């Protein structure tokens with residue numbers, strides 16, 4: 299893959315998913331994340347299950363075309379043996395932030411948007427953890443190929459068999475972020 303040039307941040311806005319966003323028109327090329335975005339993300343936001351943020355162009359006409367999105371929520375996990383986790387965790391489950399979904403519109407792939415969205419998700423996870431506690435950011439990679447994408451940003455697999463990956467709280471900072479609300 300060609301190295302991706304970082305897009306100018308001032309062209310973009312990060313917004314909470316709302317009815318003004320064109321959910322139906324979004325296509326990342328991965329059916330499961332597209333279906334979640336069209337059918338489930340808003341309901342989950344309204345019910346407090348997770349929060350989905352979308353990237354749009356500043357001044358985009360309504361319905362606003364979505365360039366990418368990510369979804370965050372809080373989970374509790376047993377993580378004693380995970381890479382980068384401090385020794386001596388209690389026996390019971392501990393909190394972490396889950397990056398439930400991350401996707402970029404197929405037409406915008408390869409422009410550095412995925413990297414920017416991930417840096418922004420990491421920043422939001424860091425702020426949450428500083429306020430409420432938590433051991434880091436968890437992601438369930440959609441397939442083996444995507445493992446490489448997350449590994450580039452420091453995420454490590456938590457076991458050889460599964461697709462779950464983890465970035466400890468101490469490693470969340472870094473990367474070009476999109477200013478958020």
Ligand SMILES: CC(C)(COP(=O)(O)OP(=O)(O)OC[C@H]1O[C@@H](n2cnc3c(N)ncnc32)[C@H](O)[C@@H]1OP(=O)(O)O)[C@@H](O)C(=O)NCCC(=O)NCCS
Pocket residue numbers: 299300301302326327328331399400401402403406407408409410411412413414438439440441443444446447450
């Ligand atoms: C994965 C995805 C979010 C990447 O978004 P993107 O905007 O195209 O990525 P970027 O342009 O920011 O690329 C950042 C880096 O990741 C690399 N990369 C991009 N897609 C990759 C992939 N599928 N596998 C491995 N590396 C990848 C790029 O080469 C680039 O590396 P570089 O900095 O060394 O040049 C996007 O391809 C996507 O939405 N895919 C479909 C949905 C999906 O799979 N989501 C993940 C679910 S867990």
